[in-house]
Amino acid sequence: MAALPEPVIQTSPDTMAPLIPNSGRPYNPVVTLNGWTLPWRMNQGVKEFHLVAEPVVREMAPGFKAHLWGYNGQSPGPTIEVVEGDRVRIFVTNKLPEHTSIHWHGQRLPNGMDGVAGLNQPAIQPGKTFVYEFVARRPGTFMYHPHADEMTQMAMGMMGFWVTHPKVKNPLIDEVQRDFCFLLNAFDIDPGSYTPKIMTMLDFNLWSWNSRIFPGIDSLNVRLNDKVRIRIGNLTMTNHPIHLHGHEFLVTGTDGGPTPKSTRWYEVTTDVAVGQMRQVEFLADEEGDWAFHCHKSHHTMNAMGHNVPTLIGVDHSGLSKKINNLIPDYMVMGERGMADMTEMEMPIPDNTAPMMTGEGPFGSVEMGGMFSVLKVRRDQKPGDYKDPGWFKHPEGTVAHEYEGPLSEPARFKAEGGQSMPRAQTPSQPTEVKVRKPQSHSGH
Numbered sequence: 101m102a103a104l105p106e107p108v109i110q111t112s113p114d115t116m117a118p119l120i121p122n123s124g125r126p127y128n129p130v131v132t133l134n135g136w137t138l139p140w141r142m143n144q145g146v147k148e149f150h151l152v153a154e155p156v157v158r159e160m161a162p163g164f165k166a167h168l169w170g171y172n173g174q175s176p177g178p179t180i181e182v183v184e185g186d187r188v189r190i191f192v193t194n195k196l197p198e199h200t201s202i203h204w205h206g207q208r209l210p211n212g213m214d215g216v217a218g219l220n221q222p223a224i225q226p227g228k229t230f231v232y233e234f235v236a237r238r239p240g241t242f243m244y245h246p247h248a249d250e251m252t253q254m255a256m257g258m259m260g261f262w263v264t265h266p267k268v269k270n271p272l273i274d275e276v277q278r279d280f281c282f283l284l285n286a287f288d289i290d291p292g293s294y295t296p297k298i299m300t301m302l303d304f305n306l307w308s309w310n311s312r313i314f315p316g317i318d319s320l321n322v323r324l325n326d327k328v329r330i331r332i333g334n335l336t337m338t339n340h341p342i343h344l345h346g347h348e349f350l351v352t353g354t355d356g357g358p359t360p361k362s363t364r365w366y367e368v369t370t371d372v373a374v375g376q377m378r379q380v381e382f383l384a385d386e387e388g389d390w391a392f393h394c395h396k397s398h399h400t401m402n403a404m405g406h407n408v409p410t411l412i413g414v415d416h417s418g419l420s421k422k423i424n425n426l427i428p429d430y431m432v433m434g435e436r437g438m439a440d441m442t443e444m445e446m447p448i449p450d451n452t453a454p455m456m457t458g459e460g461p462f463g464s465v466e467m468g469g470m471f472s473v474l475k476v477r478r479d480q481k482p483g484d485y486k487d488p489g490w491f492k493h494p495e496g497t498v499a500h501e502y503e504g505p506l507s508e509p510a511r512f513k514a515e516g517g518q519s520m521p522r523a524q525t526p527s528q529p530t531e532v533k534v535r536k537p538q539s540h541s542g543h
């Protein structure tokens with residue numbers, strides 16, 4: 101064991117400052133959202149890292165902790181940053197109760213280093229340490245994750261990010277002032293419990309970025325007119341259309357490396373499919389607090405019961421009172437929409453994140469899950485990643501209530517009945533099935 105580099109353990113879910121390389125080739129380091137970069141040691145020209153696969157406690161949001169599996173104290177594991185051409189040696193110690201392995205997703209490497217247990221190597225048994233060694237041959241955005249009992253180990257949070265910086269100036273890789281990265285991951289943890297349900301295939305209830313959920317995801321803080329790169333890897337079981345407000349970006353890289361310039365066009369949403377990586381770049385030239393989130397609206401919610409009928413527009417006044425005589429705790433949901441739920445402040449089980457929350461400068465943001473904020477500030481210092489607080493809007497630039505007179509809307513006079521002739525046959529009576537509200541634990 102004397103030859104092993106001592107593992108570095110992280111106990112905090114905070115976004116750590118970029119790790120400026122103090123040995124090896126220089127590069128402009130990334131910032132891992134609610135994460136960190138693994139330090140290394142140089143051993144005769146080889147960059148040596150030590151990953152420890154182990155059970156961890158991850159704070160997914162303030163007040164909500166999950167019992168996950170990860171690396172070096174956290175889920176996801178630390179980001180590994182190297183330079184194109186670096187020879188890399190990674191020691192992997194297994195402190196899990198079952199065997200594991202690590203697959204270096206996207207890398208060019210000798211077949212025996214690819215990490216598929218059974219196919220490329222024997223699995224790493226509990227208590228054992230394996231060594232992987234290869235040259236980081238191409239620059240780009242990568243991930244790592246187990247390739248042994250994969251369903252369990254990924255559902256438990258085992259994964260990490262990998263960035264290979266270019267060795268020399270690459271015509272397809274621009275220099276940027278801010279370079280962020282995070283993984284998309286998802287968990288199914290019942291309200292009030294701590295451990296993910298590993299058999300879940302699709303119906304996850306926690307949609308996270310680096311095992312954090314809004315309002316637990318740190319904001320991306322940049323200086324006005326910074327060139328910004330965001331690298332995203334998807335290790336969930338569904339796709340995520342990632343959407344940025346207030347700016348247009350280019351997809352400058354995928355799993356395969358930098359995209360040719362002829363393939364780039366501006367957009368504000370990019371879909372990241374399962375197992376994919378995307379790199380987006382933009383000029384942060386609009387000051388403000390810009391929402392940045394997955395556009396699937398159920399992915400910006402936290403744990404909730406989904407199997408509830410829609411009651412928007414249904415007048416159930418008086419109904420709860422009648423039912424309350426029979427069931428004292430009965431509550432009707434969402435007569436005007438679901439927003440009421442944020443204000444209801446009903447008691448929730450211990451260790452449960454509220455379904456939609458996050459206090460903004462104008463009230464509740466009514467979000468959860470895969471949501472964060474890009475904060476663009478004139479006075480943010482170069483290289484400073486501190487949260488500048490909420491944006492102070494210049495006078496007269498905030499949407500506000502209109503207080504003038506309201507005129508009657510002019511409706512189109514001949515609405516309907518023109519192009520579609522009425523049915524000649526009398527309509528048949530319709531049969532309606534009434535679904536009774538089902539009971540759900542915790543609601």
Ligand SMILES: [Cu+2]
Pocket residue numbers: 307339340341394395396399470
């Ligand atoms: Cu999503």
